Amino acid sequence: MFRKILIANRGEIACRVIDTARRMGVATVAVYSEADAGARHVALADEAVLIGGPAPRDSYLRGAAIIAAARATGAEAIHPGYGFLSENPDFVDAVEAAGLVFIGPSGDAIRAMGLKDAAKALMAQAGVPVVPGYHGANQDPEHLAGAAEAVGYPVLIKAVAGGGGKGMRRVDRPADFAAALASAQGEALTAFGNPAVLIEKYVEKPRHIEVQVFGDGTSAVHLFERDCSLQRRHQKVIEEAPAPGMTPAMRAAMGQAAVRAAEAIGYSGAGTIEFIVDASEGLREDRFWFMEMNTRLQVEHPVTEAITGVDLVEWQLRVAAGEPLPRRQDELTITGHAFEARLYAEDVPAGFLPATGTLAHLNFGAARIETGVRAGDTISPWYDPMIAKVVTHGPTRAVALAQLARALEQTEVAGTVTNLGFLGALARHPGFAAGDVDTGLIGREIDALTAAAEPPAAARALAVIAAAGLAGGTGPGFSLWAPLTRAVPFEEPASLAVTGPGRVAVTVAGTTQDCALRADGWWVEGAKTGARFHVGADEVTVFMGAAYRFARPDPLARRSEGPASGLTLAPMPGLVKAVFVAAGQAVAEGDRLAVLEAMKMEHTMLAARAGTVAEVLVDPGAQVEAGAALIRLADETEEEAA
Incomplete structure (x- = not known):
């Protein structure tokens, strides 16, 4: 086993790798940009090396600087995490040329799966089912239009070097093909430097089911499937394992196909074979097709770990150090069900616009939490705005989903907007609860899922108490002998009157609520609330099953005019x-x-x-x-x- 490894990444995945390495007695080296000098992964690692400026191209994408840091600190191997350089075959070659071990697949394996069209051709040769379509080199618009006609509308135009939905367009009729093709090619050129596309049959009720594989360079096993169908604009939102409705026959067929795919390229380490599944008639063995292979650990790997009891990062280190696969296929089993929700700093009403801000308050519910941040940390504009992954595991799907909904209700974030309410709405969605999911569910239900919850009167009254500095039961004016009444700066006309020991009458916009502070927290109109608070300079957040934010204006501040409409x-x-x-x-x-x-x-x-x-x-x-x-x-x- 390695004595010391360097982690060429940041955020929650760097922290995740450090946790396993520490448990295995392996020392860790973090690398960091100037923007990440105070980051959690830097604090957790045994050593840390500055590698450049805040922009990824000046730091986390500087392969030579990362390799130099590994050699200078005596690290024997480099773990790439995911993103950044994790699927860059030239970086793998450079790591190995420097006499270090890359904890992942070979550069040749990554190259084999790097382009969607070449990968599909390779998979077809290996007996892995692929989506009907055109994956050839001829990029003439007329030829591609003819290929679309042959495949049959609707079709998908997809960038061969793509990912994350970039360079992808659905086309329903021939008249729209030329414009969609030009748009997809232009986006692909900007995003990947390669305008080439492929044409595939569009699946009417698609489910995104992927299989976790693990190889040692010669043989491979699969660790069952994950369902990643809850997506927004081709980005995963909530993942689960195993897939709802999966039959033993289909699981065996998908698992065998995934193993064939991994063994066809001599794969070593953790990888994921992604399949598109036509669920219009349920899950059938003849209705799944290869989409692509992710030649790295996936963001959603914790749900696989939860149902199998396997630490995939431990397996990565052991196999990279020369050990055989830790388990045979017949030794791997599924126990229970697991979910993962991705908590982001993003403005949902503004179209899920990524957000920045300081995490003034951060508290998680009862769940496995994968995070790279702490209270007081700043969500930087330079990187992905993920706050945490919330993971639950239960004996059944219903129990695990109830745990997820509860964990999201208990999670508290203040200082930035988040998608927490959106995730909670998804976890409570009846269709999702029934397992009736496909990649279009969020798009169809987007208005209901993103509708802002109206704050209950109790939350509004408690926000006034917090704005007055009385949330903890102490503060100026909390009198035991006089019904002291005063106005409170709030987003609506508000006042409070202390009516007795630990008791306050709060009036907001003409409605009065009786609030009492007891040993177990605040009660409103005789009902226990369980409310918690964060009071910021200009807003109050009340956590009460959801996060309700209220403006707290400064009465002495001048009213500033908004920007000119132009x-x-x-x-x-x-x-x-x-x-x-x-x-x-x-x-x-x-x-x-x-x-x-x-x-x-x-x-x-x-x-x-x-x-x-x-x-x-x-x-x-x-x-x-x-x-x-x-x-x-x-x-x-x-x-x-x-």
């Missing part, structure tokens, strides 16, 4: 990737003005109204802060003068 502002810190307009140009409502790159995503800034561009305030390549003005449209006076 200004387009950056919604978060980021890089101006492109500007599409110039001064004097006329635009219509909804026209593209600029593209901002932030948090691993591109955000298109659109004109809020029709008008004339008065000023372009940024250049492509500029780094801007949140709220920075990008484009200004002329007001009516300027337009009349012109």
